[in-house]
Amino acid sequence: MRTVSHSGLSRSNEDYLKTIYELESGDQQAQTSAIADALAIAPASVSGMVKRLSELGLVEHEPYRGVQLTRAGRRSALKLVRRHRILEVYLTSKLGYDWDSVHDEAERLEHAVSDELIERMAMALGNPRYDPHGAPIPSRDGEIEQPDLVALVDVPLGETAELRMVNDRDGQRLRYLSSLGLRLGAVFDVVARQPFRGPVTIRLSGSVPREQIVGHELAQSLGCSIRGQEVG
Amino acid sequence: MRTVSHSGLSRSNEDYLKTIYELESGDQQAQTSAIADALAIAPASVSGMVKRLSELGLVEHEPYRGVQLTRAGRRSALKLVRRHRILEVYLTSKLGYDWDSVHDEAERLEHAVSDELIERMAMALGNPRYDPHGAPIPSRDGEIEQPDLVALVDVPLGETAELRMVNDRDGQRLRYLSSLGLRLGAVFDVVARQPFRGPVTIRLSGSVPREQIVGHELAQSLGCSIRGQEVG
DNA sequence: CCGCAATATTAGGTTCACATAACTTTTTTG
């Protein structure tokens, strides 16, 4: 008996599906080399695995073109995303993890937990809708909210905005954000924007408003809602 | 990067070590076929793996003789046992699992959780000393209490005893025990014992004392302390 | 104490998931 989880897929299979899902959320198609980068493996290995996933009916692959999840593939990926995000919420709210350390733990556990455990955790948490980084949690039946957010880098000068979502991959980046006072729900005005991919200056509201400078790249990865505009 | 956990050992390695540890607790040496049975794999596969574990310095193997854990091997095994048992306590006390369903979940999670998570769970539980089946939990530094218990089948006629420990492997057996009212801490008198590996009859104390008949084999797997005698 | 049953090991084979090297296709660009 080979090591397979709940879904009947190997850990590796699951990791590929989740990675492809996440890449599709950005571009239209997931590229071989992007998958390879994300999983830190050689592109040739991806070609091989993609062929297997394709034979399992989980992805569609037009050689030299790109990979797309099928309906079944997306379902599996979303199950894994649900596991990951529920775990993140559980570990932070019940076991004292910080938002910058929780990702790695969840990444390993997501392959080992049963559906039952995830649902028990979700229950104990009151069925949360967002993870500690603001990402929406897919429902049991594979629905996921498409957050309608604007990257900080695209918030117009002078607008007031709220930080709603950050990428959970990089713990150091998250620790840095905390040190700037940029937590989820932080409200701020955009007071300056340098051209040529320069930094954005914001003024955080609070009892003592303070200004912070955020580099372009970082500002690209911060999902914000603009005050006054309602968000779906 | 191959799939390895915290310890630097593969999941398979860990499973072997834990199995050998558990077999050694009974006999002196763990036999190849006993390991194979416990892990539901072919004896030939065990021979191969044992050689690898031996090269890693985790077991000592005299061909055709048997396997014994080295100090390092025992340390790894006890770490895994600690993980397993802390998980069992956590899942039962914090997430509503029953003692008959918790083993399988813990069995998968024990390979995925980090040391940190286990210690956080232990902390949240107040550093429990026993798992939900009464088995002692090894300490962080690999000490484990040797419970000084008597199998129900060996409790003398007329004695009053308390159920202190049951094997956690078989969920059905545990459900059956529950249905008899035999939970941990249950106190009873031995009122009859049939010879030739026959059943034991006990009278459970409680507001309404009731008699139960327990088969020989089952009675062998129940660890009891006899009332009046103190237990180490 | 010999031979057979039980137990264990070795030999050789499979699958999974990776790797490297060599080759092909696509895209970019001077």
Add this chain to the structure above:
DNA sequence: CAAAAAAGTTATGTGAACCTAATATTGCGG
């Protein structure tokens, strides 16, 4: 638009961990 660069694929190989079949060792009963 041709050549170089980038991206992707195929071929081939590795190691882990399993398998079956064949062989070796041990230990027990007659």
